[in-house]
Amino acid sequence: MSSFDFYFARSGNSLRAAIALELAEVPVRRHLLDLSTAEHNNDWFKKITPAGHVPVLHIHQKDGRDLVLTQSGAIMDHVLGERRPELWPENTLDRANCTAMVHNAISDIAVQNTLARYLAHEPNAANLVLERMWTSLYAAFGPLQNAPYLCGDTPTIADFAHFPVVYMRAPHLRSIPRAAHVIKWLDRMAQTDPVATAIEYAGVQIKG
Secondary structure (H helix, E strand, O other): OOEEEEEEOOOHHHHHHHHHHHHHOOOEEEEEOOHHHOHHHOHHHHHHOOOOOOOEEEEEOOOOOOEEEEOHHHHHHHHHHHHOHHHOOOOHHHHHHHHHHHHHHHHHHHHHHHHHHHOOOOHHHHHHHHHHHHHHHHHHOHHHHOOOEOOEOOOOHHHHHHHHHHHHOHHHHOOOHHHHHHHHHHHHHHOOHHHHHHHHHHOOOOOO
């Protein structure tokens, strides 16, 4: 039987992977890295993943062929694809739409969110990126006007992929009337046991 080591930080990408692991009920050994002290640049961690990025899921297999899986989307796809296939719609077109939402969460919205954080010392640039992020986020969450979740009546992988950025930006969103439907969705998602557990060890929020 395989064993798992999960290397993560208090970050949106790490929270996304942590949620997937909790949903899949994967028994992992957790290793929290402190990004503020550049712990991810330590030699011991670079031996596991030369890029020094989190999250990382190190899968130790019985046959000795270990797999070091990086990227929160890949971790989600692997562990949930194996253990929670019902989180994808069965209909081909619905599945394609759901997959597009996942890519939007990870490659568009999450990237813009991270850029805005790194550009905090350049207010004009940060605000430009944030405006693009909010536009993308409100567009992505349009389906919530007609359904409780992004792809219909039940949560799918798209909801879990989008959760980290919305959770991180929740203090701001709670002050915006037009975001009421997003906050309602956020609170509903946060009450599920796997998400609540992942928040405890990998969640982070930006005040204001």
